[in-house]
Amino acid sequence: MTTHTTASTPEARELVLTMDGQEVSFSVGETLYQVSQRLRTEVPTLCYDDRLDPFGGCRLCVVEVEGQRNPVASCTTQALPGMVVHTRSERVERHRKTLLELVVSENPEARIDPLRGHASQELHHLRERYGVTGERMQGRKSGHSRPDDDNPFIARDYDQCISCYRCVRVCAEREGDYAISVKGRGFATQITVEFDGHLRDSACTFCGQCVQTCPTGALADRKALRAEARPEPIVATRSICPYCGVGCSVDLLSKGDRLVGIRPAMDGPANLGALCVKGQFAFDWVQSEDRLTTPLVRGKDGQLHPATWDEALDRAAAGFAKARDEHGQHGTYAIASGRAPHESAYAIQKFIRVSYGSNYIDNCSRA
Amino acid sequence: MSNPLADMEKPEVIFAIGTNMTECHPVAATRLKRALRSGAKMIVADPRRIPLAEAADLYLPLRVGTDVALLLGMAHVIDREGLVNREFMEARTEEAEAFLEHVRQFTPEWAQSICGVPAADIERAALMYARAERGAIYYTLGITEHICGVDNVQSLCNLALMTGHIGREGTGINPMRGQNNIQGAGDCGALPNNFPGFQPVTDPAHAKRFSEAYGREIEAVKGITKVQALDRAAHGELWAMLICGENTLVSDPDRDHCDKALRALDHLVVIDLFRTETAELADVVLPATAWGETDGVFTNTERRVQRVRAAVPPMGQAKPEWWIVAQIAKRMGSPGFDWQSPQEVFDELCSLSGIYKGLDWEKAGTAAYHWPVPEPGHPGTPRLHEHDFPTASGRGKFVRVGFRDPAEVVSERFPVWLTTGRRLQHYHTRTMTGRAGMHYFVPEEVLEVHPDDVAAWGLQDGQWCRVSGSKGAVEMKVQANDRSPRGTVFCSFSFGDVPVNVLTGAGYDPITETAELKVCPVRVEAVAR
Numbered sequence: 001m002t003t004h005t006t007a008s009t010p011e012a013r014e015l016v017l018t019m020d021g022q023e024v025s026f027s028v029g030e031t032l033y034q035v036s037q038r039l040r041t042e043v044p045t046l047c048y049d050d051r052l053d054p055f056g057g058c059r060l061c062v063v064e065v066e067g068q069r070n071p072v073a074s075c076t077t078q079a080l081p082g083m084v085v086h087t088r089s090e091r092v093e094r095h096r097k098t099l100l101e102l103v104v105s106e107n108p109e110a111r112i113d114p115l116r117g118h119a120s121q122e123l124h125h126l127r128e129r130y131g132v133t134g135e136r137m138q139g140r141k142s143g144h145s146r147p148d149d150d151n152p153f154i155a156r157d158y159d160q161c162i163s164c165y166r167c168v169r170v171c172a173e174r175e176g177d178y179a180i181s182v183k184g185r186g187f188a189t190q191i192t193v194e195f196d197g198h199l200r201d202s203a204c205t206f207c208g209q210c211v212q213t214c215p216t217g218a219l220a221d222r223k224a225l226r227a228e229a230r231p232e233p234i235v236a237t238r239s240i241c242p243y244c245g246v247g248c249s250v251d252l253l254s255k256g257d258r259l260v261g262i263r264p265a266m267d268g269p270a271n272l273g274a275l276c277v278k279g280q281f282a283f284d285w286v287q288s289e290d291r292l293t294t295p296l297v298r299g300k301d302g303q304l305h306p307a308t309w310d311e312a313l314d315r316a317a318a319g320f321a322k323a324r325d326e327h328g329q330h331g332t333y334a335i336a337s338g339r340a341p342h343e344s345a346y347a348i349q350k351f352i353r354v355s356y357g358s359n360y361i362d363n364c365s366r367a
Numbered sequence: 368m369s370n371p372l373a374d375m376e377k378p379e380v381i382f383a384i385g386t387n388m389t390e391c392h393p394v395a396a397t398r399l400k401r402a403l404r405s406g407a408k409m410i411v412a413d414p415r416r417i418p419l420a421e422a423a424d425l426y427l428p429l430r431v432g433t434d435v436a437l438l439l440g441m442a443h444v445i446d447r448e449g450l451v452n453r454e455f456m457e458a459r460t461e462e463a464e465a466f467l468e469h470v471r472q473f474t475p476e477w478a479q480s481i482c483g484v485p486a487a488d489i490e491r492a493a494l495m496y497a498r499a500e501r502g503a504i505y506y507t508l509g510i511t512e513h514i515c516g517v518d519n520v521q522s523l524c525n526l527a528l529m530t531g532h533i534g535r536e537g538t539g540i541n542p543m544r545g546q547n548n549i550q551g552a553g554d555c556g557a558l559p560n561n562f563p564g565f566q567p568v569t570d571p572a573h574a575k576r577f578s579e580a581y582g583r584e585i586e587a588v589k590g591i592t593k594v595q596a597l598d599r600a601a602h603g604e605l606w607a608m609l610i611c612g613e614n615t616l617v618s619d620p621d622r623d624h625c626d627k628a629l630r631a632l633d634h635l636v637v638i639d640l641f642r643t644e645t646a647e648l649a650d651v652v653l654p655a656t657a658w659g660e661t662d663g664v665f666t667n668t669e670r671r672v673q674r675v676r677a678a679v680p681p682m683g684q685a686k687p688e689w690w691i692v693a694q695i696a697k698r699m700g701s702p703g704f705d706w707q708s709p710q711e712v713f714d715e716l717c718s719l720s721g722i723y724k725g726l727d728w729e730k731a732g733t734a735a736y737h738w739p740v741p742e743p744g745h746p747g748t749p750r751l752h753e754h755d756f757p758t759a760s761g762r763g764k765f766v767r768v769g770f771r772d773p774a775e776v777v778s779e780r781f782p783v784w785l786t787t788g789r790r791l792q793h794y795h796t797r798t799m800t801g802r803a804g805m806h807y808f809v810p811e812e813v814l815e816v817h818p819d820d821v822a823a824w825g826l827q828d829g830q831w832c833r834v835s836g837s838k839g840a841v842e843m844k845v846q847a848n849d850r851s852p853r854g855t856v857f858c859s860f861s862f863g864d865v866p867v868n869v870l871t872g873a874g875y876d877p878i879t880e881t882a883e884l885k886v887c888p889v890r891v892e893a894v895a896r
Contacts, residue, residue: 279394292640
């Protein structure tokens, strides 16, 4: 009797299903798409961003579940024990190709520069994978670009839009700003903002999240695109944002010696892919024309003049040595920066403590 | 922060005070908003109706500089309603009874008479926070930039200790640090009272250890703060200064005093990226490599130690700061500056800091460690105070604070409260955002004035006004908006052509010497221009 009771409780039933002939365990609440990702099955998606609630809009992630008449969207279907799932049967692949042809038929064939955004190549890659040109289906198109919105940060090329609503959802679900909305349905669908206006006049904060999640490059990083014509490859370097103390992980995009853009790191522990307008777009100061490029030394005329490093360092050291010799250990002070890295602050405090034996050191946190 | 950023999505009740988080820490705010989406409640206390206030379940519009009164009133209600977490108090705190006795005099009605928040709302806030299973406090410079900044923080600590909202997931006392590596500058010992790792210079054991490590006797006496140093310079009692990456003249309070101090020096060396207003006063200006050109380490507000990396070569002849400083030190005959790489500098820091002992350059590269990491193999400490507090007894100490007026209060001559802060698209004195197209959003400084005050004071939206205080006056344009309550105006300190710091700086917190940048009585008048 006891054995029977135990065996029938749901907790005791194993959470196992079969996917593409492979037995796989899963946890409560996982979707078939999440299970497929763990198996590295390449189920295609367009409306999916793993930071957003599943949407089930593009239907590309359809899979067959034995016992169910029609294919189901794997992103919105909960995994259940005993399911037998096929993710790449001929039937679903055919289905996906047709869907993709419908999607692509709405978009002009165009090269989408990867500088446009983090996810901008998704549709392009699927076109190549399924050999879809968009010529088979001809018809009306939805989404019209907004060249009139000439803000220098976000291009709104809605001719490339496929109405996946990722921009709408990221703005609501991740940012909590609800700046982006949808007007119309069907071929009349248009992604827009309040009063159909410009981003600057809306609730948009220019955090760039819509740009980074857009799978077609319809929303694009205009600042990065300034470097579109540069021939060098795009190199990404992982770093941390230089603004506030949240410490968002970013990838710095460079072409040759030029810093051309910033991407939020989707796996950044502090930001989980988010950035703000400063972190996303305010980087040009790094290679600004008015950066100091040589040491400067004040001359007898009272003006600052360019100097060699040796001259400048000799002059700097001589002044500090003189202050030490004439005024002792309490005649000199140093202020370290809260923006420079550790090595800067550490070196400066050591400079004071070793050169003067004092603790005449602070940083800029008091004001 | 006592708790990691991930915990921001987990409180049941959020208490945000003196933090304009959606503008100053926007990405952290997205995590709070997600907590709200999944059912958390939020209390926001701020003199201005900031965006966070719009998302709050309960908004407490307190008068500038009266946080202590509000928080004492809340403590009074928590005690009166029997919501003190006795078990936590007995096991983890000290001086609790004396504190409870102390707060019995501070009724919410008394608090209302000072801070202007209705007593009923003070009661609601206290009940919400104290009844929560997980209550978390978030604050920023709206708490610390006051003459009573330490009292403000202490008052928040008292609330957490009364309720036991500390040392657990989704709780804590969480200051949001304002600059990318301001936490790191302190961690590294760029402080007059602490060696690297917050080891007090007055402890002879630490002084001895650092003297040995650095090959030079270091006095076991606290240095002076930057505020005192500028004072001494102005009085001809300090002769040389090294300023790195700070536009002191624009960012610090009391600009005239600051200008006088820096000009009085015999020798000023500035290390910076730009020819800032401060650099213009220097004898020697040394060009540093920028973010994006420099390998190094930052520590964020949740004590997470992370690597920054060079993506592009330095501009011109710019050099990393550690190299520049080492070259100066070596020329003065100071030993111990033979580093060949930033890694050597960072690893030396780790070897001398108790909280970084278990860290090194490679581990910082994983971004997986929150300090303290007391020994190699230690996983780091995302959440502080889970078992004890860093006091002699290991217990959290209640502190009996009292309300004090700001250094200057409104008068017939200066009848308006000015409070200062940041706006979303700009950062400090705009050395960065001013060179990155952000003028598209905010091209110039404006004084935010309540529309009714605009009318009452004879001002016009978009026209010029003069803002005068006891130390000086500045002129800027008026922007009518109802974020500011009546009688309180706001501006940032981001624009060098509107040097708001000629007004601020009447007082300093006696312990931290942080300037009272959040409160300044002024007079606002229309001017023709």
